[in-house]
Structure formats: structure tokens, C-alpha cells
Amino acid sequence: MNNLKKIKRIKTLIDRLEKNQSVTRGSLTRVLGEVGIRSLDKQWGLELKSRTYKPKEIVEYSERVRRGLIYYALGDKQSLKGDGYKARNSFHKAESILENAVEYLREVVTTDSSLRLWIDRDVGFGVEVELCPVGIPRPVWSTSNYKSQCSLPKVTKRDLAREMLQTELEKLVGREPLELENLEFGTKRSFDISSFSGFKF
Structure with missing residues (x-):
């Protein structure tokens, strides 16, 4: 899954979580990876443990x-x-x-x-x-x-999942080149600073 598709998928999952709609573990695994899912499980375990603390x-x-x-x-x-x-x-x-x-x-x-x-x-x-x-x-x-x-x-597991998705989204958006839309032809192209190598600023 390339970054743009992953960004779109993460946004969809965040939207579903915010609307209290179902999100499968498999869907989360595809964007967070096995390491991310294990981290989510660990955080949820710590949250449950904290509820018994007095x-x-x-x-x-x-x-x-x-x-x-x-x-x-x-x-x-x-x-x-x-x-x-x-x-x-x-x-x-x-x-x-x-x-x-x-x-x-x-x-x-x-x-x-x-x-x-x-x-x-x-x-x-x-x-x-x-x-x-x-x-x-x-x-x-x-x-x-x-x-x-x-x-x-009380923090829910959905809250933790949404937070992890948001963090992953911010990482991806920070790495992904800006997309500019060609208004004349309606197509998209990546913003590349090298395109302006012949210009003086």
C-alpha cells in the first residue's frame, strides 16, 4: 500500500471510529502493522490495569x-x-x-x-x-x-486506536510531497522543488 492510499485508508478508519462504527482488527493491522497492533494491545492492557489502582x-x-x-x-x-x-x-x-x-x-x-x-x-x-x-x-x-x-x-480501546491512527497519519503526511492540482487539466502532480532549479529566488 503506497503512502497516498494508506493516508486515505487511515482517514477513513478515523472517521469510522469517531462515528462509533465498527473497525476490524485486520483493518487496523493493515495500516498500523503487527508492531502497531501489539503496541495497541499493550496500551489497552495498561489502561485496564490502571482502573483497579487505588x-x-x-x-x-x-x-x-x-x-x-x-x-x-x-x-x-x-x-x-x-x-x-x-x-x-x-x-x-x-x-x-x-x-x-x-x-x-x-x-x-x-x-x-x-x-x-x-x-x-x-x-x-x-x-x-x-x-x-x-x-x-x-x-x-x-x-x-x-x-x-x-x-x-475512562479511555476506551477505540480512543487508543484513534490516537495511534492519528499519530501514523501525521507521520505519513509529513513525509508525503504536497499535491498540487492542475486547474486547467484537472490532474494532480507532486510538488517537487527540483522543478524550480532554473529559477532564482
Whole structure:
């Protein structure tokens, strides 16, 4: 496949991917080659692996929140049973644990700002946080109904394939001579600087 045909084919594949149409592995192999396909498979494997990763600081924060919410749930049960004194003590304990958890979270996020991506809402200093199941910040992997509808963007295999095709296209376009169209005859010819060797610039 010459470069011009390959460029046209890559553009077609990119267009199909952007329109969410099917693109076969064979089609990708013809333009990316076996090495390119292996690279695509490797990148996809790394992407899948990254989805199971959880920063230890956020895991620690999540565990602290869990302990606080246990006391909060206990307070709810005690309140329903009419034991107001025990309920107040449980709620107070819950708020204390949750407050400490939020302070810990703010400290680690200040140290490493990338950890903000793993929390469902802003937790910066000065931001008011409700110390209850509804208001407490949650990790993005939380399955709680109270988690803000926020999560890390997930890259699809189609995204990776499109990116690789785009990179290959840019390489080919950079190597391919410009094509000029002869307006009088409607034919195309390659732009070759040697054609102007007799001219002075």
C-alpha cells in the first residue's frame, strides 16, 4: 500500500471510529502493522490495569469515613428506638471521626494535588463539608447513592486506536510531497522543488 492510499485508508478508519462504527482488527493491522497492533494491545492492557489502582492515601481516607459512618448508622438506630442520649453520643462520635478524616484528606491533597482526581467533590481549605452521609466527600470508586456523579474519565480501546491512527497519519503526511492540482487539466502532480532549479529566488 503506497503512502497516498494508506493516508486515505487511515482517514477513513478515523472517521469510522469517531462515528462509533465498527473497525476490524485486520483493518487496523493493515495500516498500523503487527508492531502497531501489539503496541495497541499493550496500551489497552495498561489502561485496564490502571482502573483497579487505588491510591493508598484515598484508601486510608475511605476507611476513616467508613468508621465514622458506622457510628452515624448506629445513632440512627438508637434514635429510632427512642434512646436519644446514646444517639447523640453516637452522632457526636461519628462527626468527630468524619472531621478528622476530612482534615487528613485535605492534608494529603495539599501534598499531592493529583489526589483530587480521586474524590467526588472539592475538599479544599475553606470549602464547607457536611459531616454526614450525604455531605461527606467520597472516593470516585464509591458505590454509595450519596456519591456525587463524578468519576475518572475512562479511555476506551477505540480512543487508543484513534490516537495511534492519528499519530501514523501525521507521520505519513509529513513525509508525503504536497499535491498540487492542475486547474486547467484537472490532474494532480507532486510538488517537487527540483522543478524550480532554473529559477532564482
